[in-house]
Amino acid sequence: MSNKGITPREKSYPEWYLDVIEKAELAENSSVRGCMVIKPYGYAIWENIQKGLDRMIKESGAKNAYFPIFIPLSFLSREADHVKGFAKECAVVTHHRLKETADGKGVEVDPDSKLEEELIVRPTSETIMYDTFSTWIKSWRDLPLRINQWANIVRWEKRTRPFLRTAEFLWQEGHTVHLTHKEAQEEVKRALGMYVEFARQYLAMETYYGKKSDSEKFAGAVNTYGVEAMMQDGKALQFGTSHDLGQNFAKVFNIQFADKDGSLKSPWQTSWGVSTRMIGALVMTHSDDNGLVLPPSIAPIKVVLIPIFKDENKEKVLEYSRSVQKELSKSISNVELDDRDFVSPGFKFNEWEKKGVPVRIEIGQKEMEEGGVVIVRRDTSEKVKNGFGDLTEVVEKTLSDIQENLYNRSKELLISKTYRVEDFEELKNTFEKGKGFVRANWCGDPKCEENIKYHTKATTRCLTDDGVGIKGKCVYCGKDSSEEWIFAKAY
RNA sequence: CGGGGAGUAGUUCAGUUGGCUAGAACGCUGCGUUUGGGACGCAGAGGUCGCAGGUUCAAGUCCUGUCUCCCCGACCA
Numbered sequence: 001m002s003n004k005g006i007t008p009r010e011k012s013y014p015e016w017y018l019d020v021i022e023k024a025e026l027a028e029n030s031s032v033r034g035c036m037v038i039k040p041y042g043y044a045i046w047e048n049i050q051k052g053l054d055r056m057i058k059e060s061g062a063k064n065a066y067f068p069i070f071i072p073l074s075f076l077s078r079e080a081d082h083v084k085g086f087a088k089e090c091a092v093v094t095h096h097r098l099k100e101t102a103d104g105k106g107v108e109v110d111p112d113s114k115l116e117e118e119l120i121v122r123p124t125s126e127t128i129m130y131d132t133f134s135t136w137i138k139s140w141r142d143l144p145l146r147i148n149q150w151a152n153i154v155r156w157e158k159r160t161r162p163f164l165r166t167a168e169f170l171w172q173e174g175h176t177v178h179l180t181h182k183e184a185q186e187e188v189k190r191a192l193g194m195y196v197e198f199a200r201q202y203l204a205m206e207t208y209y210g211k212k213s214d215s216e217k218f219a220g221a222v223n224t225y226g227v228e229a230m231m232q233d234g235k236a237l238q239f240g241t242s243h244d245l246g247q248n249f250a251k252v253f254n255i256q257f258a259d260k261d262g263s264l265k266s267p268w269q270t271s272w273g274v275s276t277r278m279i280g281a282l283v284m285t286h287s288d289d290n291g292l293v294l295p296p297s298i299a300p301i302k303v304v305l306i307p308i309f310k311d312e313n314k315e316k317v318l319e320y321s322r323s324v325q326k327e328l329s330k331s332i333s334n335v336e337l338d339d340r341d342f343v344s345p346g347f348k349f350n351e352w353e354k355k356g357v358p359v360r361i362e363i364g365q366k367e368m369e370e371g372g373v374v375i376v377r378r379d380t381s382e383k384v385k386n387g388f389g390d391l392t393e394v395v396e397k398t399l400s401d402i403q404e405n406l407y408n409r410s411k412e413l414l415i416s417k418t419y420r421v422e423d424f425e426e427l428k429n430t431f432e433k434g435k436g437f438v439r440a441n442w443c444g445d446p447k448c449e450e451n452i453k454y455h456t457k458a459t460t461r462c463l464t465d466d467g468v469g470i471k472g473k474c475v476y477c478g479k480d481s482s483e484e485w486i487f488a489k490a491y
Numbered sequence: 492c493g494g495g496g497a498g499u500a501g502u503u504c505a506g507u508u509g510g511c512u513a514g515a516a517c518g519c520u521g522c523g524u525u526u527g528g529g530a531c532g533c534a535g536a537g538g539u540c541g542c543a544g545g546u547u548c549a550a551g552u553c554c555u556g557u558c559u560c561c562c563c564g565a566c567c568a
Contacts, residue, residue: 088566158492158566165567218568226568238568277568308527346528353528364527374527491568 034160034167038276041355044300045279046170050150052202052298053172053274056194062146062174067128069151070119075127078252082126085219089156091121121154126220126245126271129175130253137177140259143267144187145177163280164237164491171275177255177267181246184268188244191272192225195240203278204295204406205229205285206414208437208486210462212241215446218271222246228461228486230414231284234435236461236488239281242272286379286406292356293378295406296399303328303395304357305337308345308364321363324373324391331392332399353378358402359395379405418486424452427475427487431456437488441472441481448476452487461486 038046054064070093077083097113100106122128129147137145154168174191178184192209199205209227217224218241227240249255250266259265286293296302305325309317318339328335336357338348345362352360362374372387375394379402386394417436421427430438442448442460452475453459467484474481 085567155567157568159564169568171568241568273568275568306527310526341526344526344528344530346526346530348529349527350529362527366527 034157034165036162036166036168038170038279041300042279045282045294045298046276048298048300049202049278050172053198054148054150056198057148057172057174060146060190060194061144062148062176064150065147066149066151067125067132069122071122071125071128073118073120075131076120078127079220079249081248082220086123086155089158090123091154091156093119093121122151123153123155124271124273125149125151125153125173126175126249127253130249130255130269133175133177134253134255137255137257137267140179140257142257143177143179144183146174147176148172148174161491163283164277166276169276171273173271173273176270177250178269179257179259179267181268184246184270185244187270188223188225188242188272191242191270192227192240195227195242195272195274198274199227199229199239200407202295202297203282203285204297204403204410205281206407206411207239208414208462208464210464210467210486212462213444213446213449213460213485215449216460218243220245220248222248226462228437228488228490229281229285230410230417230437230488231281231491232287232413233284234417234437234488236437236490237277237281237284238461238490239278240272240274243270245269245271285410287356290350291354293406294356294358296358296403299334299356299358301334301336301352301355301357302332302399303335303359303361304352305335305361305363306345306348306352307337307339308362309341313365314341317363317365317368320368324361324363328392328395332395359398361395377402379409420484421475422472423478424455424476427452427458428456431458431489435489437461437486439467439484440475440487441470442483442485442487443474443477443479443481444483445474445477445479448474452476456487456489458487458489461488461490 058064073092076086076090094115095109095111095113096115097110098107099110101108129149133145133147136142150170150172152168152170156167157165159165160167176184176187178187196207196209199207207227207229210225212224212226216226221243223244225242225244226238228236228238231237245268247266247268249269255267255269256264257267282294282298283292286295294300305321307317307321321337321339325335325337338352340348343351349360356378358378360376360378362376367373372385373391375384375386375398376382377384377398384394384398414437417434418439419430419436420439421430422440427438427440430436438458449460463483463485467486469482470484471480471482472484473479475487
């Protein structure tokens with residue numbers, strides 16, 4: 001799989017890439033810096049992701065809510081590490097009014113409308129939510145509290161990249177409050193596991209997941225856990241995080257509850273989220289040179305019917321195609337019939353391939369006469385002839401085969417490009433030769449981590465559960481270590 | 492904020508040492524022929540050459556200023 005032009009580093013994107021999502025370019029030479037327009041087809045993918053994930057989130061007992069997009073500046077500065085982490089990438093609202101310019105040709109900010117306290121556009125919602133939580137939580141009976149929010153957030157990154165790091169993005173952020181640290185820690189793991197399962201079942205992706213190093217952890221958290229996927233070029237893409245916030249935020253936002261014994265205590269908190277970055281992960285994981293390849297469980301269109309006709313048999317072929325569509329639609333959602341008569345079948349094949357539709361069904365004179373159809377799989381390009389009788393069954397089976405095959409491919413890639421290394425020379429060689437993930441012991445000293453990053457551009461991704469307790473020598477300094485970490489170059 | 496590059500049609504770009512009415516491909520519109528892997532022919536629409544000054548008989552082309560975008564780094568999901 002050569003996978004040309006799929007990485008966002010490429011100067012020009014393949015045309016199909018932009019069918020899904022495109023850079024926001026507005027009139028008059030201006031652009032909304034680093035922002036994206038998500039086109040209808042891309043948004044339909046996001047909606048499917050939302051649907052699946054939202055169900056899992058609600059199963060955990062969380063309820064959806066919505067908090068303001070604006071956060072008073074003073075809120076952000078309460079948690080020292082948190083403000084340090086986000087201070088450099090905040091959009092700030094300082095005024096609330098415009099006025100006509102002197103020449104009457106436009107508008108400018110009215111200096112008289114300066115806000116008494118600046119508002120920042122949320123880069124994440126911990127502070128604005130937790131301030132409110134402090135009024136909601138009075139007693140041990142109010143816990144645990146589980147709130148989820150689907151929202152847009154803004155991070156003024158120095159450098160943005162389509163899909164993977166946009167200035168504004170959509171996400172889901174879960175925030176929970178618990179009686180004990182143990183319960184919060186369990187919640188952190190549960191959320192992490194939810195993302196891993198979601199990736200497997202819906203995105204058809206296998207991942208590594210586990211604790212992040214101190215240098216990679218969320219600003220304000222005690223511990224951060226992450227889900228790391230491997231792209232086809234061997235680089236890592238973190239697409240979900242789950243944070244153990246300890247009592248850090250509870251203390252500065254005065255969240256306190258009266259425990260059973262009557263004493264006032266600070267609760268323990270978690271937060272976790274995934275973003276539209278997942279769409280990027282999907283694109284980069286499954287696509288090939290012919291375009292997008294979508295797992296059936298999140299594909300906006302699961303099956304597309306392509307009637308092949310000439311003027312003289314157009315109505316007959318269309319009629320037959322409609323009957324097939326009707327039959328399939330009884331048990332399969334989103335079966336599309338492309339009955340356009342102004343583009344050629346070849347054009348249609350190509351177009352739907354670019355969009356990543358999992359199953360294509362071709363129906364022409366031959367199929368009508370033989371009473372069957374031709375089924376073509378997007379993932380393998382395999383063509384199968386099929387009679388009409390058991391069509392639904394065959395298509396359903398094909399869809400689930402595709403889902404499974406894509407997952408297996410992803411898993412094989414992850415395993416085959418993960419290398420165990422013993423020393424620094426080997427680590428350097430591995431990253432120089434081919435990209436991929438490396439498992440290596442690390443002593444936990446941030447200096448070793450930094451040196452490794454400096455020399456190889458690879459960073460620690462996470463400490464998986466099965467990496468704990470593996471004895472060895474630190475890959476950089478050689479000291480004894482009992483933790484095997486995943487290292488990779490990351491997006 | 493550093494280092495590169497680029498602004499000409501909807502898009503990607505060409506435009507020589509300044510010189511006639513500013514071009515191509517794709518896309519778009521119309522008509523006809525086509526239609527089993529991105530069809531073809533003919534006709535047509537589409538431009539303040541990023542913006543502002545300057546040099547010149549003459550500027551897309553030269554000079555000055557300015558704005559914007561893209562790529563590479565530092566920062567980050």
